[in-house]
Amino acid sequence: MALFAKKEVTPPVAPEQLPVHVGFIMDGNGRWAKKRGMPRGFGHIAGGKTYQKILSYCRDIGIKYASFYVFSTENWSRSQEEIQGIYKLMRQYLDDVQSHLAEGVRWIIVGDKTAFPADICERMKKLEEDSKDNTELVALMCCNYGGRNELMHSAREIAALVKAGKLEPEDITEQTLADHLYTAGIPDVDLVIRPSGELRLSNFLIWQCAYAEYYFTNILWPDFTTEDLDKALIDYAGRGRRFGGAE
Ligand code: IPE
Ligand code: IPE
Ligand code: MG
Numbered sequence: 001m002a003l004f005a006k007k008e009v010t011p012p013v014a015p016e017q018l019p020v021h022v023g024f025i026m027d028g029n030g031r032w033a034k035k036r037g038m039p040r041g042f043g044h045i046a047g048g049k050t051y052q053k054i055l056s057y058c059r060d061i062g063i064k065y066a067s068f069y070v071f072s073t074e075n076w077s078r079s080q081e082e083i084q085g086i087y088k089l090m091r092q093y094l095d096d097v098q099s100h101l102a103e104g105v106r107w108i109i110v111g112d113k114t115a116f117p118a119d120i121c122e123r124m125k126k127l128e129e130d131s132k133d134n135t136e137l138v139a140l141m142c143c144n145y146g147g148r149n150e151l152m153h154s155a156r157e158i159a160a161l162v163k164a165g166k167l168e169p170e171d172i173t174e175q176t177l178a179d180h181l182y183t184a185g186i187p188d189v190d191l192v193i194r195p196s197g198e199l200r201l202s203n204f205l206i207w208q209c210a211y212a213e214y215y216f217t218n219i220l221w222p223d224f225t226t227e228d229l230d231k232a233l234i235d236y237a238g239r240g241r242r243f244g245g246a247e
Contacts, residue, residue: 003096004056004103004136011061012230017237019190021065022058023212025204026051028196028220035220041085046222048089057226059105059137061233065186066139067110069204073146076115087120090143094123104136110182110205111145112153138186145182147206154180183208191236193229195219213239 011018026047033043051068058066071086097107109124116124124143157180161167167176178184189205189212197218201209215232217224240247 002103003052003100004059004105007060009057009060012233013237015062018061018063018233019213019236020063021067021187021189021191021208022063023067023069023189023192023205023209024051024054025069025192025194025202026221027069027194027198027202029222031196032220032222040082043222044082044086044089048093050222050224053226054224054229055105055137055139057229064138066137067142067189067205068140069142069145069202071111071143071145072203073111073144073149074203076144087117090116090120091123094120094127098123098127098130101131101134104134105131106134106136106138107131108138108140108183108186110140110142110150112149113143115144140183140186142204145205146203147201148203150181151177151207153182178207181207188212191215191232193217193232195221195224195228211241211243213241 029043029047030040031043032046033040036042055066055068070090076083097105107127109128113121113124154177158167158172158176162169162172183205186208189209191214192201192204192209192212193215194200195217197216199216213236215235217228217232219228
């Protein structure tokens with residue numbers, strides 16, 4: 001069965017009003033499960049289904065880049081039971097999308113994948129490599145991702161270039177930093193959507209979201225629907241982005 005069966009969908013706003021890059025902080029899985037008297041892992045399974053639905057819809061309406069916060073550098077503090085459950089979902093999902101590459105989605109793992117078990121890390125690398133020429137939608141999965149950690153990595157790479165005599169400190173620009181992020185070459189985030197009622201970024205794409213618009217909703221991620229995404233997109237289309245300029 002196709003994962004990304006293309007449907008004819010009319011976007012909620014004119015195509016030129018759509019954000020180019022949308023970031024999703026998929027939050028609220030644990031609370032969703034708790035409300036049902038179930039373990040947190042049950043919420044992650046439901047959240048995974050929402051993720052697939054929303055990603056597929058992003059493609060249908062013509063969003064070019066969609067980033068999803070899957071696992072943060074701070075999430076390692078969770079129980080082994082929860083982490084093992086997330087590994088299981090990752091394995092299943094990576095295998096699933098690997099067998100649907102013909103549907104045109106390009107996959108990029110944003111974060112240090114070497115912290116995951118070797119088989120997951122290998123699946124991630126293979127998926128990135130095998131999908132690199134796909135153009136339907138760029139799906140960025142932020143796994144073991146933290147914005148501060150990403151900036152640290154970028155600084156280390158740049159420092160190594162300076163040390164090797166390949167770069168002068170005064171030649172380091174904002175672009176140099178951006179070029180050494182996991183998202184090198186990907187446009188900045190235009191719209192961040194965070195469900196679950198929390199009003200924070202939680203270390204998500206902090207550099208890339210410097211001028212993003214934010215949309216918060218109390219809906220828990222497993223309950224988030226394509227209609228909710230439409231609402232966020234309509235809200236976004238009505239905002240005036242000035243980037244520091246004057247009207
Ligand atoms: C987000 O949902 C998923 C991950 C962080 C992996 P949570 O697990 O944070 O759900 P809540 O915030 O506890 O409800
Ligand atoms: C952010 O959610 C991380 C992911 C969605 C993967 P968290 O639930 O971990 O963030 P906090 O603890 O509310 O800041
Ligand atoms: Mg949370």
